[in-house]
Amino acid sequence: MAERVVVVGAGFAGLETVKRLEKVLRPQLEDGSVEVVLVAPNDYMLYLPLLPQVAAGVITAQSVTVPLPRAVKRAHRLPGTVVGVDLEQKCCVVRKISGEEIDLPYDRLVLAPGSVTRQFDIPGLEEHALGMKNLAQAAYLRDHVLAQLELANAATDDAERAARCRFVVVGGGYAGTETAACLQLLCEAALKRFPRIDPGMVRWTLIDIAPRLMPELGKRLGEQALDILRRRGVEIKLETGVSEVTDESVTFSDGEVVPCRTLVWTAGVTSSPLVKNLGVDLVRGRLKVGADLQVEGHPGVFALGDSAAVPDLTQDDPEAICPPTAQHATRMATTAADNVVASLRGDALTQYKHHDLGLVVDLGGSQAVAHPLNLELKGAPAQVVTRGYHLFALPLMRTRARVVANWILHLFGGDDFIRIGFLADRKATVDEFEGTTSYLSRDEIRARAS
Known part of the structure; x- marks a missing residue:
């Protein structure tokens, strides 16, 4: 049976992780020994930094989207949202865009669900x-x-x-x-x-x-x-x-x-509501992970991007975590994908370290x-x-x-x-x-x- 890698989210972190997995695991994807599943509600990656220019009419909405059918070549795309994860049973609950809910078991899980707007208890x-x-x-x-x-x-x-x-x-x-x-x-x-x-x-x-x-x-x-x-x-x-x-x-x-x-x-x-219901430790509302992007206590589960508190190894402060920027998310994706591959092969995992440009x-x-x-x-x-x-x-x-x-x-x-x-x-x-x-x-x- 094929080893299944589930990637949650098709933002900067999720999409780049899938693209890297497709490149490194191409032989295994072609012979069916490994399956990569990308779960995302939309069929595009949104380039968020240019969103204000969309609102201002400087550029069109289509221009800030990256079509997943063009960017993802070998991974399977599942149109829906992961609304829950059972880490003990190694299973995701996916609500498809049709409204149907299905269970999606995994062998390796990459959590990159992104973030949502942070609100406060202000009247109105x-x-x-x-x-x-x-x-x-x-x-x-x-x-x-x-x-x-x-x-x-x-x-x-x-x-x-x-x-x-x-x-x-x-x-x-x-x-x-x-x-x-x-x-x-x-x-x-x-x-x-x-x-x-x-x-x-x-x-x-x-x-x-x-x-x-x-x-x-x-x-x-x-x-x-x-x-x-x-x-x-x-x-x-x-x-x-x-x-x-x-x-x-x-x-x-x-x-x-x-x-x-x-x-x-x-x-x-703030982090996607998904991560707050996982029952794992959080740091400033984000998933606590090691420098190898692995969720503590859950081997084979990786998290990156806006929802992960990734240690910033470029800082002297041991409590420092990487800021939730696209620059870090895209570079974390390479480390996350390589560590997924390493975990499949039984190799040592690498640590994420990037100096802000x-x-x-x-x-x-x-x-x-x-x-x-x-x-x-x-x-x-x-x-x-x-x-x-x-x-x-x-x-x-x-x-x-x-x-x-x-x-x-x-x-x-x-x-x-x-x-x-x-x-x-x-x-x-x-x-x-x-x-x-x-x-x-x-x-x-x-x-x-x-």
Whole structure:
């Protein structure tokens, strides 16, 4: 009987793991002695770093997807979500996209389910906040922002018009900063279509509880990014949180109440709910693994990416773990795949170690800040490095070509400011879009086993 390797998730970590397994285990996959199964709800890998540009209409949704039928050649693809794992019985519970639930036994398991938007117990947040973690959310957010401008342009009440022109983004990390930057440019360009809106009425506010914007960039580049956004008219409120959200207003922790119909929540991520029901040790909400990416106490089970607390061997601090970035996820995938192969062959496992190559932040247009290889860049040079990095990181040549074509078309042709409208009747909560309540509890997993 074939040895079955199940890979959960087709993000950066999962897809790269499968591609590496296909390469290293090609003879075994062809003769049937090994089977690799990739379980993912979508038939594409989403290139998350470019999602703000999708929301802003700079590039199309298709351009940030990597089709799995093209990227995965020999592994079996199972369209569904792993909603539970019984580590004792070595079996995954898969809910297929048809709704049917099946048991999927495994010999080796690679957990790369990714992350979901982290939420807090803030009144009204669950009901009214918009997320930015997947394609549906990006498409909905774009439609929503353009709809607010249309409604403001048609409004006869000045207070309503002002409220619809006020946008709040919570989270001063990469997702929040890039989302605010890109959508602010979208609104600025769209205003020529809405003559009844005073340009000074459109206001974007970016808030974060931290004392600095994007602290990972370092103090100097973080301040430069802050200065760029402020000069463009984006209001930055640091050391400020949200205390309440309604359908018509947002209340900040400093007591300010802002009439507002749009709150975008990007205040961090947390592990997929899948890992929290495994009954194993967690570190800061992520699966505790060794430097070999193996889950402690469970030989043959590996975890990587956003849901794994992987020791950072490049740091002197023994408690340091790798940040949840695409850069680390793709490189962890090589180690994870090689260790799966080593475990099948009875060889020694290797440890993951990677020195961070730097960070890039696209602020829209020709503006960016970047910190590649300890160099500090801003403006056009940083934008060249930023977009060059994204092109290098995209897995397929056809995907890169689409992104470049979109950039060129947007540069010379601008935006058409069209609302797609296909998600207009859908409940827009983070839980609804990200399916965070669809996973099985530990008791439900045990009940299935019995």
